[in-house]
Amino acid sequence: MKKSIALLLMILSLQIFAAGCWDYNEYENIAHVVGIGVDYNNATKEITSSQQQLITQSKQGSESPGSSSAGKSIVNAATDKSLYEALAKLQEVTAKRIFYGYLRVFIMGEESARHILKDQIELMNRTPLLRDTAYFVVCSGKAENILRTVDEDMSMASSQIIAGLLKNADASGAAFPVTIHDVAEMLAVSGWEATIPRVISTAPEQDPSEAGGSGESIVFNKKFYGSLRISGMAAFKGEQLIGWLNEKETLGFGFITGKKISAYKVSLEPLGTDTGNMLYYNICASGSKIKVTLQDNKPAISVDIKAEADLRKYYSNQGANIIDPEEKKLIEKELSASIRSDIEAALQKAQTELKSDIFGFGFAFFREYPDLWKNQYEKIWEDIYPDLPVDVNVKVRVDNTGSNIRRFIVQ
Numbered sequence: 184m185k186k187s188i189a190l191l192l193m194i195l196s197l198q199i200f201a202a203g204c205w206d207y208n209e210y211e212n213i214a215h216v217v218g219i220g221v222d223y224n225n226a227t228k229e230i231t232s233s234q235q236q237l238i239t240q241s242k243q244g245s246e247s248p249g250s251s252s253a254g255k256s257i258v259n260a261a262t263d264k265s266l267y268e269a270l271a272k273l274q275e276v277t278a279k280r281i282f283y284g285y286l287r288v289f290i291m292g293e294e295s296a297r298h299i300l301k302d303q304i305e306l307m308n309r310t311p312l313l314r315d316t317a318y319f320v321v322c323s324g325k326a327e328n329i330l331r332t333v334d335e336d337m338s339m340a341s342s343q344i345i346a347g348l349l350k351n352a353d354a355s356g357a358a359f360p361v362t363i364h365d366v367a368e369m370l371a372v373s374g375w376e377a378t379i380p381r382v383i384s385t386a387p388e389q390d391p392s393e394a395g396g397s398g399e400s401i402v403f404n405k406k407f408y409g410s411l412r413i414s415g416m417a418a419f420k421g422e423q424l425i426g427w428l429n430e431k432e433t434l435g436f437g438f439i440t441g442k443k444i445s446a447y448k449v450s451l452e453p454l455g456t457d458t459g460n461m462l463y464y465n466i467c468a469s470g471s472k473i474k475v476t477l478q479d480n481k482p483a484i485s486v487d488i489k490a491e492a493d494l495r496k497y498y499s500n501q502g503a504n505i506i507d508p509e510e511k512k513l514i515e516k517e518l519s520a521s522i523r524s525d526i527e528a529a530l531q532k533a534q535t536e537l538k539s540d541i542f543g544f545g546f547a548f549f550r551e552y553p554d555l556w557k558n559q560y561e562k563i564w565e566d567i568y569p570d571l572p573v574d575v576n577v578k579v580r581v582d583n584t585g586s587n588i589r590r591f592i593v594q
Contacts, residue, residue: 214279217256217287218342219313220326221266221303223295230299232269233260233327235342236277237285256340258330262400266306276401286317287346289363290326290382293424301422304367315363318349320382321417321424332384333406341411345382348413352380356434356446358413370422373561374545377419378436381427385409420539428532428541435529438488438522439542439575441471448492450517462517463495464581473544475551482560482567484544485574488526492518493583511581519577526575534569544571 218235238255261272274281289307291300307313322329332341339347349360358380361369369377386409416428416436428436437444448464469490476483494514506514533541545564549556560567 213282220290220330221295222292231262257404260402286314288342292326296424321379332386357430359442375543376539376541378416381415383412432529432532435525444469450521464492467491473547475548483572488577490579518579
């Protein structure tokens with residue numbers, strides 16, 4: 184009996200030490216970081232890390248990192264020899280414990296994307312406190328200035344705005360979002376070069392409207408007033424940024440690689456420049472299949488693309504209410520030509536100018552002929568890729584041709 188009582192007392196005493204969370208922090212004592220920017224000075228070999236923190240309230244308040252009031256934020260930046268040291272330096276000037284669980288966007292400036300991309304990806308993969316599910320974007324100029332951009336018409340922080348723009352980018356095909364994990368995967372796979380969305384700010388980079396001060400390699404809350412936009416993709420070769428895809432080239436890239444696209448397309452009739460002759464389409468679904476073949480012991484690529492669309496505007500030449508089969512063929516031919524134009528622009532840019540296999544043709548070759556790739560073509564792919572023959576087949580279907588197509592007439 185005495186042994187049982189002693190055992191019970193010992194168990195109860197242990198509960199005192201087991202109660203609660205050892206690393207618990209009050210909500211209002213945490214600095215919620217939603218955006219990180221990385222810039223690089225190639226002359227000094229120094230890294231500048233900027234981070235955007237939301238201004239949060241107590242648990243009793245109605246506000247949270249996902250609420251509209253989260254637009255109230257501060258951006259501090261620190262410069263040091265490595266990203267980790269710069270991030271640690273930012274904790275020195277932050278009264279609250281920095282928390283990265285709500286990280287939405289990781290931004291790399293142009294110079295950092297040209298020189299230190301691989302190092303930063305490796306660091307993020309090895310650091311549990313940095314989320315690899317956050318969106319990854321690249322900007323021309325400095326990432327710090329992107330984070331410091333304040334849109335007075337939006338009640339969100341710049342990182343939240345960028346995340347929202349990326350979620351809706353497929354509506355225009357202007358860019359295709361990727362995460363930190365996606366970028367790491369592209370860098371690790373042979374025969375598949377990385378592409379990352381590009382973010383642009385309209386804010387001037389000189390003479391900030393509000394200065395927060397600086398000292399000892401740390402720049403405090405400065406702000407630039409402007410707007411943000413997601414437009415095009417940054418193209419890489421290996422671990423280095425080598426150029427940009429504009430929106431037309433990006434859309435063609437999306438069709439080839441089978442991205443989810445729900446963009447609007449317009450087409451002019453061959454001999455017309457009058458907008459009255461334009462055909463308006465909305466892409467509802469699309470997909471692609473990349474095939475690799477050997478022709479005379481040389482690799483060749485064929486890309487089969489299928490797309491479905493709704494017709495948004497078309498006026499029958501005969502003024503009829505129903506589109507006949509011949510007109511339907513013409514409508515689908517015009518859409519096919521418009522999609523092919525985007526694809527050809529992307530192929531021209533990637534093969535002739537950038538010489539970077541952003542479509543993953545090499546990876547497709549590896550999956551079809553793994554031994555041949557490893558033993559022969561992996562070593563010489565960079566040399567043969569620019570002249571690689573690519574046959575593109577576009578098949579489209581317009582589904583709503585039974586709709587009313589009469590002109591709207593004002594009496």
